[in-house]
Amino acid sequence: MPRIILSVLMLSIIMLSTNVSMAHPGRTDANGGHTCRTNCAEWGLKDGEYHYHNSDGSITTKPPTDPAPAPSNNEASDELKADAIKTPAKGKLSVYFLNVGQGDATYIKTAGGDDILIDAGKNEAGDIVVSYLKQLGVDDIEIMIATHPDSDHIGGLDTVLGSFKVKAVYAPKVSHTTDTFKDFLLAVKKEGLTIKEAKAGLAVPIKGVTAKFLGPVKTYGDDLNDWSAVLHFTYGTTRFLFTGDAEKKSEDDIIASKRALKADVLKIGHHGSVSSTSAAFLKAVSPKYAIISVGKNSYGHPAATIINRLKTAKVTTFRTDLNGTVTVISDGKKIQFMKVK
Structure with a gap:
């Protein structure tokens, strides 16, 4: 059974109603690119990877033209680990x-x-x-x-x-x-x-x-x-x-x-x-x-x-x-x- 049909059937069982909208790669954003949402491997992309479709049919993966500002004093870390945090304040x-x-x-x-x-x-x-x-x-x-x-x-x-x-x-x-x-x-x-x-x-x-x-x-x-x-x-x-x-x-x-x-x-x-x-x-x-x-x-x-x-x-x-x-x-x-x- 194709994956898209399987997803629809599963969601219809779990959701209260069966009418759902299926995801698709979708429109480009304000920077002219978008993220891959379906069949990404067929395009040589990862799920959720941001990219541009070029006029010759090729794909370019690069960030939008509006870059993030450089962090001041502190550098953002890409290491994924839990911070040490305090327990909630009682009564608040x-x-x-x-x-x-x-x-x-x-x-x-x-x-x-x-x-x-x-x-x-x-x-x-x-x-x-x-x-x-x-x-x-x-x-x-x-x-x-x-x-x-x-x-x-x-x-x-x-x-x-x-x-x-x-x-x-x-x-x-x-x-x-x-x-x-x-x-x-x-x-x-x-x-x-x-x-x-x-x-x-x-x-x-x-x-x-x-x-x-x-x-x-x-x-x-x-x-x-x-x-x-x-x-x-x-x-x-x-x-x-x-x-x-x-x-x-x-x-x-x-x-x-x-x-x-x-x-x-x-x-x-x-x-x-x-x-x-x-x-x-x-x-x-x-x-x-x-x-x-x-x-x-x-x-x-x-x-x-x-x-x-x-x-x-x-x-x-x-x-x-x-x-x-x-x-x-x-x-x-x-x-x-x-x-x-």
Whole structure:
């Protein structure tokens, strides 16, 4: 049975509904290139490798033209290992933007004691995320969110599912043909769970906080990034926005939906790519702080354009490649930042 048909059948069993959009290489980005999503080996590429298609039919692999600014004082490390981090503050909300290299992983401990995990980096980051969670005394996970099928977001989730009891899994209704995505689906099925659809307007039941998905607002065909589950999270008067890899199309749809969007802390979309965090979106969110989850990469993340946009907006910015795991503590009124490095 072809791989694409197998993926559709598996997802239809696990998701609440069977209508899914299949991933495909997709459109080019603002730099004229894109990442490979399907049949990569046939093109001589790795899954997720950034590249350009030349007019003569050949392929060039190189980073975008908007390079990342050189790190100041600290150098970003490409060694993948867990940072030493402190346990959550009792009676307060603790949000950990975990250092997992080039990828996304965020752990939230609510004041009421619930555990939430949003993504878990690449496949090789699975053990690292498990190590973080064990450092933090996690015994089970109430909510797991897979923002979208890209391997640098869901790669480690199967390892987490095999290491902790997970009570609920949320993901947007979009599929992919990679082994990484298939491993995630199989791990969910093995735990006897059914994936709940993450979509705009859906509230996530968590005691003591208000958590609601703002995206995806629509369906986005083969553009996996715009399918990203975007979560708005409020504790007391403090607000957080977790964006996955949502790009400008999704950002514009979220703005147009007129839902409450402002946040004190913004997890920058797509690792600081120029395709995300538009000027309009940044203005609508109006954050005081921003976190870029990023590691050593060939994509030019984070783009100088985005770094400068944040500086112009006077947003205090942290980067996991420079600052290590970034921890945000909220008592419901004030926000305090802690960083490893």
